[in-house]
Each structure stands twice: as structure tokens, then as C-alpha cells.
Amino acid sequence: MIEIEHLSKHYGETIVVDxxxxxxxxxxxxxxxxxxGAGKSTLLRMIxxxxxxSAGRVLxxxxxxxxxxxxxxxxxxxxxxxxxxxxxHRTVAGNIATVPRLLGWDAKRIAQRVEELLLLFQLDPAEFxxxxxxxxxxxxxxxxxxxxxxxxxxALLLMDEPFGALDxxxxxxxxxxxxxxxxxxxxxxVLVTHDMEEAFHLGDMIAVMDEARLLQxxxxxxxxxxxxxxxxxxxxxxxxxxxxxLSLAKVxxxxxPGSAEGEPVDVSSNLRDALSRLIWIGSPTAxxxxxxxxxxxxxxxxxxxxxxxxxx
Amino acid sequence: xxxxxxxxxxxxxxxxxxxxxxxxxxxxxxxxVSFDRLGSVIALLAGISVxxxxxxxxxxxRIVSGEPRLLLxxxxxxxxxxxxxxxxAVALVAVFIRWPTVRLTAAALGLVVVVPAVGLSAGFMxxxxxNFARISPASGFWLLTLALGLLVADSLTRLxxxxxxxxxxxxxxxxxxxxxxxxxxxxxxxxxxxxxxRADSFWRxxxxxxxxxxxxxxxxxxxxxxxxxLCHRVRAVRGPTLQVLNIVQTIPSIALFGMLMVPLGFLAxxxxxxxxxxxxxxxxxxxxxxxxxxxxxPIVANTVVGLDQVPANVVDAARGMGMSRRQRLTQVKxxxxxxxxxxxxxxxLVQNLGLATVAALIGGGGFGTFVFQGVGQTAMDLVLLxxxxxxxxxxxxxxxxxxxxxxxGRVRK
Numbered sequence: 001m002i003e004i005e006h007l008s009k010h011y012g013e014t015i016v017v018d019x020x021x022x023x024x025x026x027x028x029x030x031x032x033x034x035x036x037g038a039g040k041s042t043l044l045r046m047i048x049x050x051x052x053x054s055a056g057r058v059l060x061x062x063x064x065x066x067x068x069x070x071x072x073x074x075x076x077x078x079x080x081x082x083x084x085x086x087x088x089h090r091t092v093a094g095n096i097a098t099v100p101r102l103l104g105w106d107a108k109r110i111a112q113r114v115e116e117l118l119l120l121f122q123l124d125p126a127e128f129x130x131x132x133x134x135x136x137x138x139x140x141x142x143x144x145x146x147x148x149x150x151x152x153x154x155a156l157l158l159m160d161e162p163f164g165a166l167d168x169x170x171x172x173x174x175x176x177x178x179x180x181x182x183x184x185x186x187x188x189x190v191l192v193t194h195d196m197e198e199a200f201h202l203g204d205m206i207a208v209m210d211e212a213r214l215l216q217x218x219x220x221x222x223x224x225x226x227x228x229x230x231x232x233x234x235x236x237x238x239x240x241x242x243x244x245x246l247s248l249a250k251v252x253x254x255x256x257p258g259s260a261e262g263e264p265v266d267v268s269s270n271l272r273d274a275l276s277r278l279i280w281i282g283s284p285t286a287x288x289x290x291x292x293x294x295x296x297x298x299x300x301x302x303x304x305x306x307x308x309x310x311x312x
Numbered sequence: 313x314x315x316x317x318x319x320x321x322x323x324x325x326x327x328x329x330x331x332x333x334x335x336x337x338x339x340x341x342x343x344x345v346s347f348d349r350l351g352s353v354i355a356l357l358a359g360i361s362v363x364x365x366x367x368x369x370x371x372x373x374r375i376v377s378g379e380p381r382l383l384l385x386x387x388x389x390x391x392x393x394x395x396x397x398x399x400x401a402v403a404l405v406a407v408f409i410r411w412p413t414v415r416l417t418a419a420a421l422g423l424v425v426v427v428p429a430v431g432l433s434a435g436f437m438x439x440x441x442x443n444f445a446r447i448s449p450a451s452g453f454w455l456l457t458l459a460l461g462l463l464v465a466d467s468l469t470r471l472x473x474x475x476x477x478x479x480x481x482x483x484x485x486x487x488x489x490x491x492x493x494x495x496x497x498x499x500x501x502x503x504x505x506x507x508x509x510r511a512d513s514f515w516r517x518x519x520x521x522x523x524x525x526x527x528x529x530x531x532x533x534x535x536x537x538x539x540x541x542l543c544h545r546v547r548a549v550r551g552p553t554l555q556v557l558n559i560v561q562t563i564p565s566i567a568l569f570g571m572l573m574v575p576l577g578f579l580a581x582x583x584x585x586x587x588x589x590x591x592x593x594x595x596x597x598x599x600x601x602x603x604x605x606x607x608x609x610p611i612v613a614n615t616v617v618g619l620d621q622v623p624a625n626v627v628d629a630a631r632g633m634g635m636s637r638r639q640r641l642t643q644v645k646x647x648x649x650x651x652x653x654x655x656x657x658x659x660x661l662v663q664n665l666g667l668a669t670v671a672a673l674i675g676g677g678g679f680g681t682f683v684f685q686g687v688g689q690t691a692m693d694l695v696l697l698x699x700x701x702x703x704x705x706x707x708x709x710x711x712x713x714x715x716x717x718x719x720x721g722r723v724r725k
Binding site for chain 2 (some may be wrong): 048050071072073074075079081082083084085086087088091098099102132145148149158
């Protein structure tokens, strides 16, 4: 658990982060979102002390980060930046081994860990371990960057616009991969982005920042249904709102008794995708199947739309 | 490779054909033969040097003025004709054949024929038992060697050898020269006669030359690299340091020697320990210090530039992963700056190998000793005895460091 308490940063007269407090729970993804210059990167960099706070403190599992030597602190926190920042003079394996080597792991343990991570990120060790970063595609470089950050099994991973340099198709694949890996490893993630879509896609919790201040901090559903008037409301986007709500809810939430004709939809898929299916096939209803394939009921257009409606 | 060569050949064809567009029917495409521009110049030079210019100069003793001899009269007729034939053949290859490997082979074979031939000529023209007569290569020989050297250099460029291949080529060239000198093929040439009477001092001065140039570069690297790192880190130090070094760089070498005589002389007179290790107002000490000072600017400047150009996000990532300042410097910044730092060292090494010649003026020794003695005695061969090894050393240093730079930068984009 990370507790950020009254954290501020100013450079002379300029206030970059102004009295921000928030709590990040173990094993969750918190996305800090805002326009550029909102202070979100500075907030992130104060967690691993790349930027020293002017006031306030950060506690990791109850321990004040100021009480830990900075390099030691950073060995324990994974860090991923936009454009990956891989070392061009080291191979993929050498890059991933960076922190384990700093920690003085023995060669055998490092080699095992590197192989494990390459497999986790769907990079064949035989093919990729010896390659240099410039021989990889953008998506592969990004994956190596995340693998490198996870090498020493940090409990916390900080990501600063990690997908910013990727084209849209690779970007959404990279986001899905991150979700899968995060769920599997249970790593706590704090991610900074200016992309609202990304925030809703990845964030268990979303923190909206503007002009150095934290405006609203809550779950995605909270932000959609009760956005703070003004900046947050505009950022969330009124036109997109019902569809974003639908993409947060699962088919399981809207399943009703009864039967229907046609191909069943999966109970764990989201309502936005289910609605899209119904529109496309031109049917008001479809059967719902659980993971084993058994029909558990049906789903209807009206039932789905109810979930996208403004809460009363 | 071949495709590449063809593309290049076509480009040459286009330029040549457009230059001769006014001649109808002379299109190289239609004839299937084409003229290589550089090759034509080389062939012209080779032709002039074989048929018009003197191949060797004959002098009754080492300081009188000599009489020039054409190639045809410098060797037994059959040998002379054979050499001419070989040169003409190489010239034809230079003009008509585009394949770089063939051009390289032809040029190398040409050198293998021409270079020993001048030694043979010396043996042929020296009257038996005459120890005073001096035969030295004349303008024809030098121009011919230049032409063939150009052809070698051009073919090597076209072949685009990797660093290891270039080092290999350098070794082959060095072995060839060694064989030439050891075999005795050149023993009757005046250059080697000058050497023979000075063999001891030649190697002593060679040692001194290498000590002055390599030693000063090593010392400059030992001081310049940390100084460069300091300038990179502390902006306040950067400006003044580079400015002072810049000014040093503009002082002519003789003037710098003169300026150093006073403090070093003072040091020698007043500090016995300094005098004990050989520090004097004149001699090797001021030469060494001057060369060291000249070497500092390129090393410091390139270190600063090299460290500055390391991408900021790479350094940020290194910091974010908990690398200490020292680890970032030694594991990230210096490896990434290495090609640029080495370029600085290459510049000063080649520069100092040449500049060390001037050290002889203030009694510092080195190959310059022969150059200045030769100038004093108007004995050109003695000048060459100092100049040729200097040029060869600079050339070898350039080739070796270029290869090292390539290897250091190879893994990067």
C-alpha cells in the first residue's frame, strides 16, 4: 500500500504539485490522468524520489521513503518511461538484468530470471536475448522496457506514459498484456497518462489532476456517474459517458431469465461489446453462456441500455 | 556487392555519357565498355610517370645535384619493358574494369612490381665497388606510387571493408614493407644507405618519436578524460576550461616550445628532483609538455560532447532503476560516449605523430632529427628517412583507431 500525504513540489515560485494526498491499495492499478503540465509526472517521480518533494511524504507499506537510501528505494520500485529508455549498448538480456546485477544476484539466477521474463512477455529467449534494442520493433522494445522494470520482482511499478510512443493497434495490445501480467503477478501499478480511454481501460482507480492539484480520485464508475463539475466532467466526456459505463459493466450484471435464439455471448464480456453484437446481428436479444458454455439466461438491448443510463 | 558496384558503375556512366553527349554513337552502353573517371586520371598519371618523368636520380655522391634517368635507361632493357608493360596493364584495368576486387589486385600487383624495381635499378646503376654514388627514386617513381596508391585506396573504399578487414589490410601492407626492407631489394637505394650509416640512431629516434607522441597522448587522455567528465557535470567549469584549451591550441608549436623553456628551465634549476628525472628548459621535456597541451582540447571537448549526447531518457531510466552517479557514468554514459571520445583520441594521436617532428628543433629528438639534419645538409634522402616513417606511423594510427571506433560503435544505431 502506498500513502501519499500532502505532497507538494515547487520550483521557486512555480508550484508543480500542490498538496496531493491519495492512497493506492496493494495489487491495484491507479491511473493518474490529466493534460500535459498538470504535474502528474512530477507526482510519479516523487514516489521513487527522482524528484525530491518540497513538502509532504510518501509511505510505502507504512515506511517513509525518505528513510530509505534513494538508490536502494529505486531498486525496489520498477520504473518504465515513455520511449522505453533501453540501454542501446546492452542486449535485451543485459537490459533486463540491470537491476538484478545492481543487487548482486549470481549469474545463474539472473539468467533464469531473464528467461522467465522473456517468456512472460512472449519473446522467445533463443531469438531475443542476444539482440540489441535497435533490432526490435517498437512494441517489442516497450515489452522489454516493462520486463526490465519487473526483473527484481518489485512490489510497485511506476509507469510514465508507457504506451505513448506506440501506434494505436500495438498500444491496445500492450495495454491488454499489461493487465494480464499485472493480474498474474499482483504488482501494484501507478501509471501516468493523458489518454482518458487508457485510464478507463486500465485503472482500478483514477486520479484526475489539473494545474498541480488533484481534482478527483475514485473508481472509473464513480468518475463517470458523479464527475466533479468543470474540468473532470469535460475530461470524462459527456458524449462518451454511456458507452464508457457500458464497457465497465459485465454481461453477467445484465443477464435476465429466459431464452433467445442465436450465438450465445460470454458472461464475462463487457456490455459495450454485447450491445455492439446485438446491433450488428439485428436482434433484440441473445443467449448468455458461462465459461463452461452452459446457457445461463439471455441479454436484451433494453437491459443493456438501462446500465448506460444516468444514475438517479 | 556486385549489384552495388553495378549501380555505382551506372552512376559513373551517366556522368561520363552526359559529359560526352555531343559525341554521337559513343555511348558507353552501346559499346559495352565504359570509362572510369578516376581510373582515367590514374592511368594518365601512370603513363606520364613511366614514359615522361625520370624514374631515378643518379648522383656521384650524396650532396651533389643529380642527373635524372628515365625508366627505360634505369633498368636492363628487358626488365624496363616488362615493368612498363605491367604499368600499362594496370592502367587499362583502372580505366575499363569496374569490379573493385580486380582493381585492388591489379594495383597491388603493380606496386609489387614497381617498388622492388626501383631497388633493382639502384643495383643496376651503381658502379661496382663505388660507395659514394647515390641512386634515389625520382618524380616518376613517386608519382607512379601515388597513382597506384590512389587506385588501392579507391578500391578499398568501394569494397567497404569492415573494421577487421581493414586491420587485416594494414597488417598485410606492413608485412609487405617489412619483407621489402629485410629482403635487401632496396639496399642500394640512397635512402637505405642513409639508414645503414645511422641504424642505431634511427631506432633510438624512433623510440623517442613514439615516446613523445604516444606518451603525450596517453598523458592527455589520463588528464583529459576526468577533466571532460568534470566539464560535463559542472557547467561553471566547462566554459573557462574549453576557452583556455582553445587558446593553447592556437599558439604555434615553436612559440609554445619557447614559452615552456622559461618555466621548465626555472624548474630544473631550482628543483633538484625535477632535474633528476630529466626536466630541462630544452630537449624532450618542453616538447612533451607542448604535445600534451595540444592533445588536451580535442580529448576534453569530445568527452564533453560525447557525454552530452547520451539520450536523456536512457540516463533517466538508469537513474530510475537505482544506478548511482558513478554507475551511470561508467556503465551507461561512458560506453555510449566512447565512439566520440575515441574520435578525439584519434585526432590527437595522428596530430601528435606529425607534430612530434618539430620537437627535434629544441633537441627533443624523434624523426624530426633526420628531417632537420637533411634540410641542413641539403640531403633529400635524409629528410625522407625522417619523413616517411612519420607518415607511415600516422597512417597506421589512423587506420587502427578508425577500426576501433567502428567496433566500439558497432552495437549502436
